[in-house]
Amino acid sequence: MDEGAALPRPFAVPDERLLRLAEEYGTPVYAYSRESMTRTVQALQEGMPRVDFFYSLKANPNVHICRALNRCGAKAEVSSAGELTVALEAGVDGRDIIFVGPAKTREELDLAIRSGVYAIVAESVGEILAIEDLAKHIGVEAVRLLLRINTSEEPDATEIMVGGPSRFGFDQECVAAEVGELDLDRCRLAGIQVYSASQVLDAGWLVAHMETVVSLAVDLSCEMGFDLECVDFGGGYGVPYTEQESPLDVANLFDGAAAVFAKWSDKLGSVRLIVELGRYLVAESGVLLVRVLRVKESRGKRFLITDGGLPCFTRPAFMHTSHPIRAVGVRPGAVPNYFEVCGRTCTPLDLLGSDVPLPDVDEGDLLAVHKAGAYGFSMSMLNFMSFDWPAEVMLTAEGSQLIRPRQPYQSVISVQLP
Ligand SMILES: Cc1ncc(COP(=O)(O)O)c(C=O)c1O
Known part of the structure; x- marks a missing residue:
């Protein structure tokens, strides 16, 4: 792998251009380099060809940014009706959109189902029942669900979403019992999602996380009796904001991910592998x-x-x-x-x-x-x-x-x- 190609290129625009920009558009003004963000996506795709990268719109929901990222292959992870609308408007195919969030409203679920999103990431029993009910009401035969799991991992990061009691997802030790007893007609369990933390700079931890999530997905699909179609590793790849922080070692990440996928190749077959990234793609x-x-x-x-x-x-x-x-x-x-x-x-x-x-x-x-x-x-x-x-x-x-x-x-x- 060409390591240079794997590194996102930081914003490098000559001062004269920035001065002109400020004159033309006034200040404060945000400026984004399309080349830099598309290069970042391409580098990730080259480094982890087995993975589908989804852009998390919460990082920056501007429709033009979503469109630019989609044109070079990034799909979309959305968490509101607004973000879903932006993604569709940007040209993202519904089959390349996932909808995540701890308490989606009935209107949002309705819009997601009608838009034919690839999957809804279900975070509670109440939500699964609402999706079941809505799907019947709308007349949709099957809605693909990924179960969000609150694992016991301990990420070294600033914003941690797993480990203790959580509003996000199902506790790992309870999910099989809680979801297993539901009588599902329209909801099709297809895999799991584990979003553990944001601003993670430790490639070793991210590789260990992939191993944890694949292993858990395989175990749960056996225990709960569903066909594994998708594994979503969440996101959270960090960028160094200060000189004390080191950039994510993407070469190690790519090698580690390849090793995990090779180890599990007989189980992963045509399983769709997703990484949802916000910060890393645009910061x-x-x-x-x-x-x-x-x-x-x-x-x-x-x-x-x-x-x-x-x-x-x-x-x-x-x-x-x-x-x-x-x-x-x-x-x-x-x-x-x-x-x-x-x-x-x-x-x-x-x-x-x-x-x-x-x-x-x-x-x-x-x-x-x-x-x-x-x-x-x-x-x-x-x-x-x-x-x-x-x-x-x-x-x-x-x-x-x-x-x-x-x-x-x-x-x-x-x-x-x-
Ligand atoms: C479920 C989910 N996916 C993706 C993201 C994007 O995270 P990041 O910008 O750290 O990659 C977040 C951020 O909070 C999230 O909650």
Whole structure:
């Protein structure tokens, strides 16, 4: 395997282009590199040809991003009627969509069944009964189900979804008894899904997870008496946000996955193998551009107050993490200054980065917050303090395409009483 080809290429766009972009579309603005995200998908497909990669729209539900990823082979994992609608609108075939989520509404299940999704990932007995009832009502013969399992794994990650009591899925030790006693007519058990954690950077753990999930799927299909059609390993591949974090060792991941699939080849045959990824497919392909509005000094600290921050980017405050921040088009001085880079809302939580080394930045300068392609726009507090919503732009070899226009504050405030 060519290791270089397997690594996602981080966002690398010349400063002049970013400066022009900020002029043209205003700030704050998200910019995504289509080449970078499609290359990431292709590298994964080459490294794990046996796997179907599904894009988790929650990371970034922009329809143009979903379409770009789908065109190079990524399918779609959705968790709401809105995301399902986006995926269909992006051109994803219903047979390449799975619907996941701990409490889907009747309307969402109805839409999923009518759209002919490949599978619904069932997370409780109540949900299976609702699907059974709806399928009869709609007149659908069979709905394929994957059972989400809450295993006893202990991932080394920030956001862990398995191990203890959980709202997600069936407890591993109870699933056979709980689901086994149901009298299913329209629901067809076809496999399992185990989404264990997000932001996992340990390839060894991800390989061990694959082994755990395949083995569990084979055991449950025997014990519960269903034909194994699909194994969904969840997702959670991480990206390094800070210098203390190392990138996922994809070469090890690919080799380890191949070994697991070879070991289980007699059981896996034509079984569909799924990995659902959000962050890994888009995080490093996106940047948030913000403009410095004020430079202030207070008690030994220098503050850059920008037009970005919580309303368009909550990750640093919400996840207590930092993103690489860079001054665009500002020549580095001999010695960097250290800045508190923040937004302009009225809360000290509104911090994009603390002690950020930057050259001598001035009011009006442009900053790039990197690795902002995932859980950026989609996880923002867009209405906080009634600012404009940021625009989103796709960068292509041919130029740039506006993929979500800026929403001026006039269009998002509601001043007319009924
Ligand atoms: C069920 C499910 N699948 C996929 C994802 C995507 O995770 P990530 O962005 O870490 O790959 C999530 C994230 O929470 C999830 O809950």
